[in-house]
Amino acid sequence: MNSPTTGKFRDVHRLPPAWNGLMHLIAGGFALVCVFPFLFVVLISFTEENSLLLNGYRIVPEKWSVYAYSYIFRTGDQLLRSYGVTVFVTVVGTIVTLVLTTLYSYALSRKNFRYRGFFAFLAFFTMLFGGGLVPTYIVVAQFLELKDTVWALIFPMAMNAFNILVLRTFFQTMIPDGIIESGKIDGAGEFKILLRLVVPISLPGISTIALFSTLGYWNDWFNALLYIDSNQLVPLQALMMRIYNNMQFMIQNSALLNSGQSREMLRSLPQETARMAMVVLATGPIVLAYPFFQRYFVQGLTIGAIKE
Amino acid sequence: MKALQGFVRNMAKNRAFLLMVLPGALWFLIFAYLPMPGAILAFKQYRLDLGGFFSGIVKSEWTGLKNFEFLFQADDAYIITRNTVLYNLVFIALGLVLSVTLAIILFQLAQKRLARLYQTAMFMPYFLSWIIVSYFVFSFLSVDKGVLNQLLAAFGVEAINWYSEPAYWPFILVFMNLWKGIGYSSVIYLAAISGIDRSYYEAAMIDGANKWQQTIKITIPLIKPMMIILTILAIGGIFRADFGLFYQIPRESGPLFPVTNVIDTYVYRSMKVVGDFGLAAAAGFYQSVVGFILVLAANWTVKKVNDDQALF
Numbered sequence: 001m002n003s004p005t006t007g008k009f010r011d012v013h014r015l016p017p018a019w020n021g022l023m024h025l026i027a028g029g030f031a032l033v034c035v036f037p038f039l040f041v042v043l044i045s046f047t048e049e050n051s052l053l054l055n056g057y058r059i060v061p062e063k064w065s066v067y068a069y070s071y072i073f074r075t076g077d078q079l080l081r082s083y084g085v086t087v088f089v090t091v092v093g094t095i096v097t098l099v100l101t102t103l104y105s106y107a108l109s110r111k112n113f114r115y116r117g118f119f120a121f122l123a124f125f126t127m128l129f130g131g132g133l134v135p136t137y138i139v140v141a142q143f144l145e146l147k148d149t150v151w152a153l154i155f156p157m158a159m160n161a162f163n164i165l166v167l168r169t170f171f172q173t174m175i176p177d178g179i180i181e182s183g184k185i186d187g188a189g190e191f192k193i194l195l196r197l198v199v200p201i202s203l204p205g206i207s208t209i210a211l212f213s214t215l216g217y218w219n220d221w222f223n224a225l226l227y228i229d230s231n232q233l234v235p236l237q238a239l240m241m242r243i244y245n246n247m248q249f250m251i252q253n254s255a256l257l258n259s260g261q262s263r264e265m266l267r268s269l270p271q272e273t274a275r276m277a278m279v280v281l282a283t284g285p286i287v288l289a290y291p292f293f294q295r296y297f298v299q300g301l302t303i304g305a306i307k308e
Numbered sequence: 309m310k311a312l313q314g315f316v317r318n319m320a321k322n323r324a325f326l327l328m329v330l331p332g333a334l335w336f337l338i339f340a341y342l343p344m345p346g347a348i349l350a351f352k353q354y355r356l357d358l359g360g361f362f363s364g365i366v367k368s369e370w371t372g373l374k375n376f377e378f379l380f381q382a383d384d385a386y387i388i389t390r391n392t393v394l395y396n397l398v399f400i401a402l403g404l405v406l407s408v409t410l411a412i413i414l415f416q417l418a419q420k421r422l423a424r425l426y427q428t429a430m431f432m433p434y435f436l437s438w439i440i441v442s443y444f445v446f447s448f449l450s451v452d453k454g455v456l457n458q459l460l461a462a463f464g465v466e467a468i469n470w471y472s473e474p475a476y477w478p479f480i481l482v483f484m485n486l487w488k489g490i491g492y493s494s495v496i497y498l499a500a501i502s503g504i505d506r507s508y509y510e511a512a513m514i515d516g517a518n519k520w521q522q523t524i525k526i527t528i529p530l531i532k533p534m535m536i537i538l539t540i541l542a543i544g545g546i547f548r549a550d551f552g553l554f555y556q557i558p559r560e561s562g563p564l565f566p567v568t569n570v571i572d573t574y575v576y577r578s579m580k581v582v583g584d585f586g587l588a589a590a591a592g593f594y595q596s597v598v599g600f601i602l603v604l605a606a607n608w609t610v611k612k613v614n615d616d617q618a619l620f
Contacts (some may be wrong), residue, residue: 019519023413024422030410031429037444038432044447056453077359104332113325114318122333126340129600132592133575134585135346138354139339142364159335190324219437222551226580240439244559272453279443283436291428291434301492302499 036258045069046279049270066274072281073100078231078239079281085150086236090217093154097213102206106194108164110180120168127161137226137246152227153235157216163209166303170205171198209302211293218286236282243278246272330372350375350593354585375590384574385594392570395478396546399485407490408531410496412523427498430491438488438552442582444559445484471559474567481568484557485550500531544606547599548572571595 044057048065055062072079104123108116130136136156146152175198183193199206224238235241247269312496313575345365352368379385410430433441448455448471457467470476508526517525549570558568568608569577571591578588 004463020416020418024419025424027410027413027417027423030473030490031426034431034433035429036486037441037447038436040447041444049481052453056458057447057455058458059448059455100332100335103328107325107328110325114322115326117328119333122336126336129344130340130596130602131343131346132589132596134349134354134579134589134592135343135570137579138346138585140362143342143362144338155335156339159332159339164332190328194328221437221439225546236441237437240443240554242544244439244442271537276443279440285441286435287432289419290431294428294431297431297434297492298495298499302496 037135038283041276041279045273045280047273049273052272060202065273068270068277071268071270071274072277078234079278081232082234082236082239085153085233086218089150089153089220091213093157094210094213096154096158097163098206098210100159101167101209102199102202103194104159104196105164105167106171108168108276109175110190123161123164141227147227148230148233149227150233153220153223153233154217156223157220163212166300167205167209169303170208171202174202174205204296204299208296208303212300215286215297239284240278243275247274345594347589347596349585351478352586352592354589371586375586376594378587379590379594385591388569388571388574388591391567392549392572393546395481395485395549395570396435396542398482399489400539400542400546402482402486403489403493403542404535406486407494408497408528408535410490410494411501412527414494414498415501415527416519416523426496427491431495432491433488434492436488438550438556441488442556442559445480446559449480471561472563474564477558477564477567481553481557485553489552497531497534500534501527504530514529533613536613540606540610540613544603545599547595547602551576 040057040059043059043061044052045068046066047058047061048063049067051062052058104119107113108120108123110116131139140152140156141147144155146155163184172302179197179201180193183197188196219237220235221237221241224235225241228234228238349365349368351370351372352365353371354364354368414427416421446454449457449468451469451471454470456470460467468476470480504527508530509522512522512526549572551572554568554570554573555576558564561568571597572595574596575588575592578584578591582588
């Protein structure tokens with residue numbers, strides 16, 4: 001679209017440069033504020049412990065050191081155990097969630113399921129009203145006797161109405177009736193249709209749910225706070241809670257050290273920097289992975305918000 | 309008899325679907341519906357040692373409204389309700405204004421690749437758990453090593469014991485909530501804005517409208533329905549607080565409770581720390597009932613605004 005006065009191509013969609021610059025400042029500034037704390041913690045973890053005790057948390061460390069990390073690698077079997085717990089819970093939990101949610105949502109999306117209204121209500125009513133923390137705790141801890149088991153970290157989070165809403169909407173809008181018809185014509189039963197025909201083309205929707213679920217399980221500390229006392233089953237986030245005040249939890253429970261060695265290690269514990277190093281190690285995977293999956297989260301959240 | 313036969317036949321016809329919903333339905337029954345009658349614990353003095361879930365609920369002593377009396381007589385109910393509701397109101401209002409503004413800014417940026425970079429960066433807080441974030445906050449607020457106190461020292465001001473001074477915490481908590489949430493909610497609005505038909509803007513430009521006018525007259529009115537609905541639904545949740553924010557960030561500091569205790573943390577502490585199941589159940593029941601009414605009201609309101617956006 002040429003401007004008649006200058007004869008040059010002028011993109012009329014562009015903001016005047018001064019405003020554009022200001023917008024960049026605001027948006028970029030906020031983006032920096034979002035990212036800075038993590039970077040700061042990374043820098044702290046590479047600081048030499050004594051200089052930190054002397055000078056406090058500094059953006060540019062007075063003295064650099066990887067001692068915190070080498071310390072953790074020597075005594076960090078608790079870290080490995082927690083990683084193991086978290087990975088197990090996340091993988092199994094996500095699989096459980098996917099199976100339960102896909103089956104449920106698919107049935108809800110099919111118009112010829114006579115009772116789908118009832119089961120839709122069953123799921124969505126839970127968005128309105130809940131028993132509350134106390135009865136839920138008693139059900140899980142006492143009735144199901146899941147206290148101090150890994151299942152207490154998996155089952156309470158396995159389903160939620162929001163996931164069902166998102167996936168049902170996805171099935172309703174993305175699966176052409178023709179696919180199902182052709183399956184029926186070929187004489188396939190409902191399960192076969194679901195597994196052979198629908199699931200392969202539903203991978204975008206299913207992977208969105210998988211991402212929500214994975215993030216939820218990985219970051220969960222609440223269930224561990226409620227139900228886990230044993231050191232063997234402490235997931236990553238709960239471990240971060242336990243060492244918040246006091247890194248000694250890590251050392252005292254290390255199986256790599258005998259009692260004489262633990263006393264020695266305790267004395268040389270770089271409390272502050274090791275804590276931050278733990279944060280980096282616990283969060284690193286997520287920070288590195290999330291940019292690749294960001295798009296799917298936006299899709300899923302948008303479907304849930306717009307519900308169209 | 310005929311009806312029963314009909315019913316059984318229908319069940320058989322739908323048996324594949326019924327089998328599909330069975331695991332999920334079982335989950336809902338056990339984890340969502342079974343606890344509901346447990347709300348009756350609010351009216352009893354629950355004891356853990358009475359042998360099991362059902363006998364414990366049935367055999368516990370009936371105390372009527374005593375738990376509620378205790379809850380409402382002390383300042384407790386007022387404080388936690390006030391905190392929960394006020395914080396949420398601020399979160400909702402500021403959250404809406406800031407995320408829409410940020411979405412519009414991102415939309416207007418000429419350099420799209422930079423805008424995408426900002427978006428990715430802004431999304432990071434959403435992926436972090438509150439316990440991790442509390443470490444970040446600690447690096448700023450720590451009494452002897454934190455960045456804020458170092459800055460104060462550089463200006464000759466005395467260090468503040470942040471974790472013991474209630475006055476600052478409303479601001480700290482609001483800031484942290486916005487920090488964690490604005491990134492992703494602005495991206496939601498940005499997705500909506502990107503869906504607006506470009507021809508509206510082109511027509512406006514031909515008519516000589518500048519960017520500001522375009523924003524006011526086109527962008528905002530077209531995303532208004534979404535803004536209204538999301539806000540109303542948020543108000544429906546005004547009685548629930550983000551447990552992670554209010555539990556992890558203040559680090560369990562007692563002096564801060566008057567400004568950091570919300571209904572959810574109160575319920576948790578009453579149950580796990582104090583061990584008073586009856587009181588915790590009463591507070592939880594209070595929250596569930598009021599929350600229920602609010603969600604229904606919110607949903608009814610949304611239906612009035614735009615029928616197919618409602619949840620029910």
